Amino acid sequence: MPETTFIIKRYNPEKGVFYTSEYKVPYESDTTILSGLIYIKDYLDRTLSFRYSCRMASCGSCGMVVNKKPTLVCRTLIESVKKPIYIEPLYNFPIIKDLVVDIDIFLDKLKFVKSYIIREKEEDLDKEYIVKPEQLDLIKHSSSCINCMLCYAACPVFGSDEEFIGPAALAILYRYLHDPRDQAKSERIKIASLKNSAYMCSMVGQCTVVCPKGVDPSFHIQRLKVISTLNNLFS
Amino acid sequence: MDKYSHDVIVIGGGAAGLRAAIEAASKSPKLSVAIVSKVYPMRSHTVSAEGGAAAAIKPDDNFDLHAYDTIKGSDFLADQDAVELFVRLAPREIIRLEHWGCPWNRDQEGKIDVRWFGGMSVKRTIHAADKTGFYLLHTLFQTSLKYDNIVRYDEYFVTSIIVENNRFCGITALSLRDGAFHFLKGKAAIIATGGAGQIYKFTTNGAINTGDGMALAYRIGVPLKDMEFVQFHPTCLPGSGILISEAARGEGGYLLNNKYERFLKNYVPTKMELGPRDIISRAIVNEIRLGNGFKGKHGDYVALDLRHLGEEKIEEKLPQIRELAKTFVGIDPVNELIPVRPGQHYFMGGVHVDLNTSTPVAGLFAAGEASCVSINGANRLGSNSLPECLVFGAISGEHAAKFAIEHDYCNVAYENIQIEEKRIFDQLLKKESGIAPAEIKYKLKETMEEKVGILRNEKELLEACREVEKLKEMFKNVSAGDKTMIFNTDIVEILELDFMLDVAEAVAYSALYRKESRGAHYRTDYPERNDKEYLAHTLVYKTREKPQIDYLPVKITKWQPAERKY
Incomplete structure (x- = not known):
């Protein structure tokens, strides 16, 4: 051998x-x-x-x-x-x-981006929400994150400033923002617009390169920048 | 309030534990709920569940149909009142997860989609591609972050449960981060630590599945139920044991022998690839014994053929299977056969609980694979375990919360805690020299694999019981090779091995005493099912000497035991 x-x-x-x-x-x-x-x-x-x-x-x-x-x-x-x-x-x-x-800092960021469905009221348990397959496709990649932290290890922005929300947590923010069942769009866009959020990303793209599960945090973050910018322009 | 006191302590952070914690926390914001896990919750082994979660949610389905499939699958050992409760509550748990964001696959109208699964008479397996457990676990974990009254103890290894006068008082745990030993006081606790696949050599289970919760309960006198019923999943990758989901067959995959025949026609002609796991695993073993297997470097195997499904369907419904086959055996199932063989997968047995998930100890509950209610009897149907975690996780959370509201903390004799502290630090950590855990661990795995496997007999089971006893003797000479305090994974492995030995003992003895064949427990010396003597659950109790065996009649509501034919 x-x-x-x-x-x-x-x-x-x-x-x-x-x-x-x-x-x-x-x-x-x-x-x-x-x-x-x-x-x-x-x-x-x-x-x-x-x-x-x-x-x-x-x-x-x-x-x-x-x-x-x-x-x-x-x-x-x-x-x-x-x-x-x-x-x-x-x-x-x-x-x-x-x-x-020690990855506790990521767990804090996950909580910070409100990684759960927010609704004014939860529906009764005998009723499922209708989600079209194409709506599901929108969150297919961003919901595949296994929290392995490779993207944080590859991210020079996080490396120089740990305040940065970072690739995985931002991908998850994108995932809930695009979930048709969620009703907290403006709250989520506010988080995306923060100083330590999407705009802090310098587009190195290594997060996407190292991801073992085909998540594309780099793309999701750039989308969050666009969404935030448009929202700020028109509100 | 003392920092280390909680109304409800949940041991384990997988599907059952998280569901339990959320249920308990949502009962009242005043309740403090702790999740104590040896890993970050999203690392729990629920993450590896692939195929899906069964529930009667479609118009062509009903509760009786799901119940009868489950009971027949269990070879009539499941408690029928438990199964009826389970099938009634499963749909709302599935919908609840959907409300929490779980990305279940959808049909064209946007409704939750279902797929075929083994032993089910209609399509009733809800799924999220072939990574259902992953999505379910992360949905639960991320949802749990919403509750400020859930406190997590990530990477705390529970070493014992403290009970006084048959009442739960608290747990002792080792914080891996700093090596500190803690007593966590609780009014109620839920064991949700999953299975014990690591006692076998060839298993689909992760390294963390060492049966901790089963052994913790066994040591305080709680019986383990039906431990001889160990499920071997028919399709695992040779060498690694990585699971190739039953969804592959649910979506239309074939099993072939070396003559490229769908050999299941000789075993389960009406169900073929959608037969129950116990029968298909034995069929594969038999084909290999007849010389009909393919030869491989990790032994003989049969083939799983997905080629006729086409690339589009494989990508949509079975993307992970493709990824796993490519990564771990270098095969693309779009145009090649996947080598598979049976491997240990699941424990039908576990901590003995009733319909409310209560153990015989007041204030102590158990749910999920670590427990046995029993809905799975002698053989679990694929896709019943995830909804089991949700349904009974929720029930355990509710009942533990109720118990905590109605009771106060109990007074603990601190000597008992000091005894436990000494066991870990003086007996294991500080002991100068001794043997390494690996030496015992691999012998244990070999023994269980060879003598308490798919086909069993009196002689080998007796040998297995003796061998486990011997290994337990050897264990007394184990000492830590790493004497430091911070993130000492050597001491974790030793504590885990100690638990594994207890669980293995319970499995081997339970198997020895059941002199019949039923579901996953197949005795070549007693090949028939014997309802007259064994239509009963095994209860195994730890004693100072050999384990003590007792039986409890099966609860039958409306389905009389019949011959199990597919």
Whole structure:
């Protein structure tokens, strides 16, 4: 079985020091980087910390930076990347330990964009709302975000100012703004118009490039700019 | 109020837990509801559910039809009063989720669309492409953010439930972020921690599915019910065990053997690919045993053929299946066959609860896969588990809130909490040297896979019980290889393994004592169903010695057990 080297950037929070560890990992044509990390944890070094769960690119736990690129390691084959493999924690977030970062700031942003349907009154439970397939298509991509945080790690604006609401939360804002069941359009446009919201985006577009689920936050954010601008002009 | 006191504590943040928390929180803004989860809620394994959620919402459907399909699917082990309650409440839960924004697929008129699923006699599976669990989980999680009286403890690992005089008092939990040990006081609690697929080697379940809640309940004397009934999903990717949704067959996919025959004609001729999961999984095992499987590097498999569906339908209805097949086995189902084999998927059994989701401990409730009401009996029908999480999650939230309103906190003997703290810090963390959890974990997985799998017999089940006992002995010598406090995932794995061993014990013993074949529990030495002796739920209790087994009669309302033929 071929073998490769994982070079992992580590952080020891109790001593406050960064260091690197190197491990030899055997792999086959279908071995993922995540399987390699689990191999290290099981057999080589039990002190290495990282998050993972579903191993099928749905839960969004295992975002890391692989060879400088924000990556979901469960869906990335060892064979497909340059070796030795250099793994770092996600950029732009505080590091808790090794490859584990603190993403609480995103949870706050999610709440801030009001990530839920707002209506004057909820309908009775015997009545479904009519939503045409083409209306559903409008939110197809923006509702596919798994909160893996790769886009935040790739975003230079968020990297320089954490006040920025950021790609995933803005995509989700766009998603609720375009949901035909929602009745809080003006409230949402107000959020989109804030200083730290859509306008702060400098259109680098890396968020869309790194997204593992085909969400296009860059497009959604530019749309939010247009919607906000038109709204401000005509109101 | 003490920062660490809550009226209702929900353990687990998946579909059942979130639905429960929202229900409890909406009963009164004065109620403080905590969600305690070892992961951020949106990482919960509900996220991986694919095919859909069943509910009788269409004019050609009715409650009796859904109920009877479920009961027949369960091989008549489901409690019929529970099933009747479930089918009546499922439609409003589906509509509720639709009101909260869940992007269910629509028909041309804009109404909620339905698809075929195994064992169902009409189209009744509501879906959001083939990522239903993902959409459902995120809808629930994002909706939960609306409630200021829901407090989250993200990445807190629950180590024990504290009970005094058969009354729930609180939980102990380890905060992964800083390694601090906490006692969370509560008036009521809901166990909603999902399944335990990690006790098997080949499973569709995520790494977090280690049966924590089942073991937490088992340890305080609450019985686990019907644990021998373990569902093996027929179609998983060889090697990884990644789930290929039943929706693939619901939308018209075929299962083929190496002669390119739709072999199910020899097993479930009237249902073919839409037969129930237990029968199809055994059919695949049999085809492979007859030499009719394809050869692969991860063992023999059969093929799932979607080619005739065409690219447009696959993209619209099964986009994730295509993505998974491309990413993990390098195959595009538009023009190639997907290799599949059965893998552990779901536990029909779980924490013993009644129709109100109450456990025998006052103030302690359970819902979702971690619990057993039972609506699934010996075999769950695909797409009944998501609505089960919603229906019984909501019921548990309602009843836990009611209990919290009517009761006060109970007084806790702090020695009990200190004992638990010592167990973790002195026995596991500080112990100088010992064996690594991986050594035991992989042996456990092998044992369960080989001896408590799809086909079972007395000899192997006995061996499995002995082996689990031995591994439990070995576990006493485990120590942490990481002695630090902050985000120590080594200690998490050890605590999880400890839970897995308890759950495995419950499964193996329950299987050993049920000397009949019913649903997913197939005994080659007792191949017939035996209603005379076993039309009953197994209850397994933890004791100092071997687990103790008891039985509880099945509740039958209007459908007499009949031969189960498709």
